[in-house]
Amino acid sequence: MPLPMKKGPPGNALSSPALIIGILFLAASALFPSESYGSAYAPAPLLGPGDYPSVKGLSPRLAVWLAAQMHVWFAAFVLAVPIFVVILEFIGVVKKDARYDRVAYEFLRVSITAFSLTAITGGMLLGALIVFYPGLMRYLASIFGPTAIFYALFFLLETAALYTYYYGWKRMAEGRSKLLHLAVGLGLNISGTGLMFVANAWVTFMMTPSGVDGAGVFSGNLWEAVNNHLWSPMNLHRFIANIAYGGSIVGAYAAYRFLGASNEEERAHYDWMGYTASLIAIGALLPLPFAGYWLTAEIYAFSQQMGITLMGGVFAWLFIIQAVIIGALFLAANYYLWCGFGRGAYGDAYIKYVKYIALVVAASFLVWFTPHTLILTPSEARAIGGQYHPYLGPLGLMPAKNTAVNMMLLFTFLSFILYRRAHRRPVAAWVKYWNALQAGLFTAAVANISFLGVYYGYFTNTVYKVASSVPQVATTLFVIVACLVIEWLMGRGGKREDFKWGRMPERSQYALILIAVSFTWLMGLMGFVRSAIRQHWHVYSIMKDASAEAFTPSIAYAAKVVSTGTIVFLAIVVFIFWLGGMGQGSEAGKDG
Amino acid sequence: MRLFKFIAINLFFYALLKAPGLLAGKPIPSSVITMYMFFIVVTVLLVMTITDEGANELFAPLRSLLEDPSRSLARNILFVLLPIGAALSVYYSAAEPAPPFELRSAHPAPPGAVRAYGKAYELDGLENPLRPLEREDPAAFKEMVREGGEVYFRNCLFCHGAKLDGRGHYAHAMDPLPMPFTGSDTIAQLKESYLFWRIVRGGPGLPREGGPNISAMPAWEDELTEEEVWKVILFIYDYTGNRPRSWKD
Amino acid sequence: MxxxxxxxxxxxxxxxLYTFYSVFVIPPINPGEPPSESAASGGPATIEELLALGEEVYNGKGACSLCHTRDGGRAPALDDSxxxxxxxxxxPGYSGKAADVESYLYESLVDPSAYVVPGYxxxxxxxxxxxxxxxxxxxxxxxxTEIRAVIAYLQSISGAEITVALPGEGAGE
Structure with missing residues (x-):
């Protein structure tokens, strides 16, 4: 495969740090595992405070934390963008619509600089870990040494595929070579995802170690260590979350360009781009809770203590924060859709329904973040007679929250249906009946979800409580699919006016910015708790953290660190976009 | 007037949240009301600003108040009233110093292992050794539950109450109140090993977030045998009709 | 701009807003400190830490000093044990299995009746x-770990050689 970077097209300077890091990884993999080969494996070392080098005025944990967080943010972004770039390119090929191809290329262009930053921050993370936590790294390397070769291999493959894919975009635009180009894009995604899976094995091993005995002696079966309790759920969760995250960042980029658009065409282009990106983001957000549920269930299966630390103990409030942010995401997404009614010719007719949707979404939102353990003043505690409120108490439990989430999903979907109707006027003969059917489906779904939540949640045994969420989700998914099919049937032959892209109030663009900022912050927070539930362990229950900073930080401290990280990260991203935008002007200016 | 409508809607919801406290004597905690109202105001604002016309109409009175030269008198009055209002609200909130909020996790995370009866119990895999009787020998199980009931009524009744509702004779002298076992939000959410830990170690064995120094629960390790503890656990589940939480079936 | x-x-x-909410609105719960060295499977890494732990256990959790007092209490003084x-x-009256100082002290702690000092x-x-x-x-x-730390402490206050191995060094297991 010819590597175009050899010839030195503009911008290939970016690839050199990436290559250097790749070679570094190879070198590291050659250095570390050698000591354990052939010999029996040693137990996890017992470290003392003396085993951690200290640097005056620098907190090793904070350094590793921020480096890891930066790396994960960039990595999430650059792993996600190629996924939907390839999908968009494919849609463009199938639909023969050049608009998809163009926007796909722009997505990729936006993210290209982030690739080298991912590698650089990864190198910084690796360096910080080796310098500050040598004992831990030596132990992990004694087990995972061989995987570093896969890592390096995937890394080189990804780099090669990326630059071929990006620089070959214009050259491989026609006929056969377009298909080859798509195949390269697929290879890029496979190697990128493989890369993440390898790294996930190291991280999940630290949380739910397997393949080692109680003292940390490695059995020699590497696959067992890789395929630990959390590996698969974490792979899935990160894969989906990355897509949502990538979509949100591109959405924010489009929003920003929309706000600064100099003409109508540019406005329309970035409006469409922002809409597409946010649709990807929200679409990927919807299955995320279920992946998260699997992850949590595996944590509980591995250790009840870890599970309760996560959900019921010190970090219970963290999930209230999470609920608040996800609720804010839903509100923002709904607001963006509502504002989008104005793009369609028939949109005004639907604005009167918005307040009812908003009522349900907001009410579900409030239920969702109602804490089980309330903050009470002593006089309130006396009046209520205990920790649990007679009216609010039931809202704090999982069944209520499951019900609320399903309602939120369902009514967000309703917003979407109305949004679609804003530019379609079905003329099929059976419209009235189709409409009635849809309304019936919705009513039945709402009734079913409430019944399941209330009956199974509060009037039966605990075993069914968790189980009742499955039929609830099934109901929601069924209604979504059924309504989409009905929409499609109704839409056939109907009158359809094109959306007037660009006809959006500027306020709506801030919703997209909010989604990106909230995603970034939330990722940092959830990454913190994922790591923090190990408490004072490097490798949970196997290898203790004996450094001075082994204590678990409070949520408040973590929030400050995450906020700092978010600001730095977003500042870098803005800088990259600014660099990327320089000289390029707008692709859209030419073609709208 | 759109602005009045905005204010009226928010006031309506505020009244709704205040109602349980004023009418039923079960106030919704102020911390919750603050959060609820924040998002209610935001949502109402969002709904009222979907279209440009709506947004303009909503903010027009404010804009004219701030910018219209002919309304300088109203503006000046407002600018005097605002700081006075802020000062008054600070004054009244500081005049009656409120005791600090109670922050206590009723079910904190358990330790990995508990030391009791001269043994170490790994809580993770710990099951009630009497629980299998329920399937294998229902008659013996019933007997165990009955004996557990005896243990309960000799020891636990005084605080946790004859109906297991946390309202024993002594309950009213306690703060925090003893846990009720009825309802679906206490023992129904927990595994039996968790109850075992709470009973044998009591208040002194609680982690910090559980407020070990304010719970009056004794450590029953010294008073009850291991078997009695497991029996009483059987009893409180059986009596309240709850099932222990399980991640298996 | x-x-x-x-x-x-x-x-x-x-x-x-998110930061404000996380820092000021939700209850400020501080997770507990990591359990002290003695409670975890790890343990003290240096002799100094071992001795410090031993002294702490001797006067605190172990409750040794309640009875083992200098002025002839219910138990023999231990400052030359x-x-x-x-x-x-x-x-002659010794019925235990100990063959050196460390194992004798270990036995006295775990199985006090193996040898009772006459009069006590x-x-x-x-x-x-x-x-x-x-x-x-x-x-x-x-x-x-705590028992070994106490033994090391006893050896130290007697002015004897400290033979206790640090946990993790493999000796004494």
Whole structure:
């Protein structure tokens, strides 16, 4: 495969740090595992405070934390963008619509600089870990040494595929070579995802170690260590979350360009781009809770203590924060859709329904973040007679929250249906009946979800409580699919006016910015708790953290660190976009 | 007037949240009301600003108040009233110093292992050794539950109450109140090993977030045998009709 | 620059809100400190830490100093215990298995009745039963690391050589 970077097209300077890091990884993999080969494996070392080098005025944990967080943010972004770039390119090929191809290329262009930053921050993370936590790294390397070769291999493959894919975009635009180009894009995604899976094995091993005995002696079966309790759920969760995250960042980029658009065409282009990106983001957000549920269930299966630390103990409030942010995401997404009614010719007719949707979404939102353990003043505690409120108490439990989430999903979907109707006027003969059917489906779904939540949640045994969420989700998914099919049937032959892209109030663009900022912050927070539930362990229950900073930080401290990280990260991203935008002007200016 | 409508809607919801406290004597905690109202105001604002016309109409009175030269008198009055209002609200909130909020996790995370009866119990895999009787020998199980009931009524009744509702004779002298076992939000959410830990170690064995120094629960390790503890656990589940939480079936 | 400033201000405002909520609104729960060295499977890494732990256990959790007092209480004073040990396990009435100072002290802690210093037995048992509870039993409940730390402490206050190996060094297991 010819590597175009050899010839030195503009911008290939970016690839050199990436290559250097790749070679570094190879070198590291050659250095570390050698000591354990052939010999029996040693137990996890017992470290003392003396085993951690200290640097005056620098907190090793904070350094590793921020480096890891930066790396994960960039990595999430650059792993996600190629996924939907390839999908968009494919849609463009199938639909023969050049608009998809163009926007796909722009997505990729936006993210290209982030690739080298991912590698650089990864190198910084690796360096910080080796310098500050040598004992831990030596132990992990004694087990995972061989995987570093896969890592390096995937890394080189990804780099090669990326630059071929990006620089070959214009050259491989026609006929056969377009298909080859798509195949390269697929290879890029496979190697990128493989890369993440390898790294996930190291991280999940630290949380739910397997393949080692109680003292940390490695059995020699590497696959067992890789395929630990959390590996698969974490792979899935990160894969989906990355897509949502990538979509949100591109959405924010489009929003920003929309706000600064100099003409109508540019406005329309970035409006469409922002809409597409946010649709990807929200679409990927919807299955995320279920992946998260699997992850949590595996944590509980591995250790009840870890599970309760996560959900019921010190970090219970963290999930209230999470609920608040996800609720804010839903509100923002709904607001963006509502504002989008104005793009369609028939949109005004639907604005009167918005307040009812908003009522349900907001009410579900409030239920969702109602804490089980309330903050009470002593006089309130006396009046209520205990920790649990007679009216609010039931809202704090999982069944209520499951019900609320399903309602939120369902009514967000309703917003979407109305949004679609804003530019379609079905003329099929059976419209009235189709409409009635849809309304019936919705009513039945709402009734079913409430019944399941209330009956199974509060009037039966605990075993069914968790189980009742499955039929609830099934109901929601069924209604979504059924309504989409009905929409499609109704839409056939109907009158359809094109959306007037660009006809959006500027306020709506801030919703997209909010989604990106909230995603970034939330990722940092959830990454913190994922790591923090190990408490004072490097490798949970196997290898203790004996450094001075082994204590678990409070949520408040973590929030400050995450906020700092978010600001730095977003500042870098803005800088990259600014660099990327320089000289390029707008692709859209030419073609709208 | 759109602005009045905005204010009226928010006031309506505020009244709704205040109602349980004023009418039923079960106030919704102020911390919750603050959060609820924040998002209610935001949502109402969002709904009222979907279209440009709506947004303009909503903010027009404010804009004219701030910018219209002919309304300088109203503006000046407002600018005097605002700081006075802020000062008054600070004054009244500081005049009656409120005791600090109670922050206590009723079910904190358990330790990995508990030391009791001269043994170490790994809580993770710990099951009630009497629980299998329920399937294998229902008659013996019933007997165990009955004996557990005896243990309960000799020891636990005084605080946790004859109906297991946390309202024993002594309950009213306690703060925090003893846990009720009825309802679906206490023992129904927990595994039996968790109850075992709470009973044998009591208040002194609680982690910090559980407020070990304010719970009056004794450590029953010294008073009850291991078997009695497991029996009483059987009893409180059986009596309240709850099932222990399980991640298996 | 107007739109950039506005977008940046908006983003900072959102981040600020989340931070404010997490720092000031939700209850400030501080997770507990990591359990002290003695409770975890790890343990002290240096002799100094071992001795510090031993002293702490001796006066605190172990409750040794309640009875073992200088001015002749219910139990013999221990400030020369490591030096006196050799005479003890070679004494005729000795029924235990210890062959050196460290194992003798270990045995005395875990199984106090293996050898009772004359005059300190439960009355009426002819100094065969010790009134001291075994330190592994629930009322005291020391783990192995703590017991070894106490032995090291006893050796240190007697002015004897400290033979206790640090946990993780493999010796003594």
């Amino acid at each position: 107007g739109r950039f400033a506005r977008a940046a201000a908006f983003s900072l405002f959102i981040i600020g 490591a030096l006196a040990a050799k005479a003890r396990f070679s004494a 037995g439960v009355s009426g048992t002819d100094d065969r039963v010790s009134p001291m509870p075994g330190v592994r039993e629930s009322s005291i409940g020391l783990n192995d």
